[in-house]
Amino acid sequence: MPSVDDMTTTTASANAGAEPYPHPGMFRQLMTDSGYVITNFPLAVAGFIVVVVGFALGVGLGITLIGLPILAGALLIARAFADIERLRMPAVLRHPRVRPQYKVANPDANIWRRVVTPITDTQSWLDLAHAVIRLPIGVFAFVVTVTWWAAAVGGSMYWAYDWALPSPGGEEDLPQLLGLGDSTGARIGLHTAIGVFFLITLPVVVRGCAALEASLGRALLTGMAEMRNRITVLEEQKRAAVSAEATALRRLERDIHDGPQQRLVRLAMDLGRAQQQLDTDPDAVRRTLDEALTQTRDTLNELRALSRGIAPPILVDRGLPSALAALAGRGVVPIDLSVDNTLGTPAGRLDPALENAAYFVVAEALTNVAKHSRATECWVSVKRTGDRLTIAVIDDGEGGAHVSKGHGLAGIADRIRAAGGALEVVSPVGGPTEIKAELPC
Incomplete structure (x- = not known):
């Protein structure tokens, strides 16, 4: 994993932090x-x-x-x-x-x-x-x-x-x-x-x-x-939660419109054409139905992908480590994943809202790595220390990441702020990039 000691903090959004005065002797x-x-x-x-x-x-x-x-x-x-x-x-x-x-x-x-x-x-x-x-x-x-x-x-x-x-x-x-x-x-x-x-x-x-x-x-x-x-702070968290949910709903609406909705329209047209060809060209009907079946499979795959982005079933059933492992397995860039396994045990499971927030942070960070970083390798670390959950996503890309409206990191910042946590982005030009989030357990 690359060292980040010499990086410069380009963007930070903080709310809660560690104890500022450690207990003396x-x-x-x-x-x-x-x-x-x-x-x-x-x-x-x-x-x-x-x-x-x-x-x-x-x-x-x-x-x-x-x-x-x-x-x-x-x-x-x-x-x-x-x-x-x-x-x-x-x-x-x-x-x-x-x-x-x-x-x-x-x-x-x-x-x-x-x-x-x-x-x-x-x-x-x-x-x-x-x-x-x-x-x-x-x-x-x-x-x-x-x-x-x-x-x-x-x-x-x-x-x-x-x-x-x-x-x-x-x-x-x-x-x-x-x-x-x-x-x-x-x-x-x-x-x-x-x-x-x-x-x-x-x-x-x-x-x-x-x-x-x-x-x-x-x-x-x-x-x-x-x-x-x-x-x-509570007002800021409320605004951040509203902003995060609004962004998620807009993204879901856009994805449904651009993906499954278009395929369903195509499916309806194919079925209508097959109905018209039923008496005149049986072979054409067979080809049209094959295309409709393909469209149905693709639509189901896209709907499953969308459901994973909202609340993946594996996260609910098996916990954060398994969900992140499945997420890393679908990554475009090779991902080295390190997760505290106690987070998957019944005694160590986090609050569902916190698990969803942590999963969203890692998923959105990996999406940004795949789309914008031009990285060849990525490292993800999730661990619990006391009453804090620390998430770190580091890539060896070209850097320059920042938090601003219209970028994926803005959604991460809103989600973390709504949960009472803190986000730090260290991304000098030329890389590497480190996204570090802390959430209160």
Whole structure:
């Protein structure tokens, strides 16, 4: 199989992707969460003071119109603190950064319209609410995190500095209260055990504190944006599904009109001619009926080919591997097929809609290879990795493939987008061409 490391991506259509933030190690995550919680405390204090003071002044002086610029300034400051938080959250939540679209005044708007615009923006008020609510949660998380770190480090290292601590005098210390005696070993053992407990639970507790603060930020700072993005994605998928089905119906109508319909018309004419020749020329009738029989066979073959393009019976009965093997066997160009065999087992079968989409992608890609690529060899790979189905079709043709209306790849892009997947076409001039699709299982 040819290497594609040096290819240039010419066309891409993506919707969903892999996890953008892979899970780090436990120690690295602990350090990330601890840094997030500790630095959040001064940011929360500063944001609370500035925003609350600005909001109070703006509301108090609102009747004099001087308060409007102050209130707008408070909201813009809250937006700045919110943007800082949006930059910090992905490391904790392992989620891509999302920034909402704020209202923007028209370029020709006057100064008062520009001042009022932030005040009429819903997200600006959510930013202000986050700056206020963030402080008590930040204080709680900061106190818990620092306490757990101090107890974990101080307790587990108690043996190293026990000798330097002053004796309790006549008062009973913790080991004595628990009935363990007042020996040095009992004291060190108890404090070390407490430190080990805090050390073991430290990642969980710090993770909970960081997730609590980050979840508040996500709910107030990115929740509306994520919902709008999701609505946009669903609308795009709906449009892509409608476009894909419309294209498939138009193609089916054209194929039926150009193929079986013309043959059926010819068959009707042949049968009519045979009827006229029945009494006058029996030999001509025999020849006409032979031609009609040939037309019938050809029509049946074309109808079978059309049905395979819609939903081949082998795909329904035996699964994707067998259907793709049959498809490769009919290929004009030699095809090296590699399919995950588990996709054909009862336990590994995909959703019927996903199987149809995968079959359509490979069939359309191979059709493009046969018609346009001038390739001498083709490689097809279909495998399932986790919850993603990856399809790759590579040929050694002349390249130059691209996604645009009127081309077969446009139908592939619409079908994949409708299924929530992603398509990438790498096809430099001179080849080779790689069509890679990912579909969510």
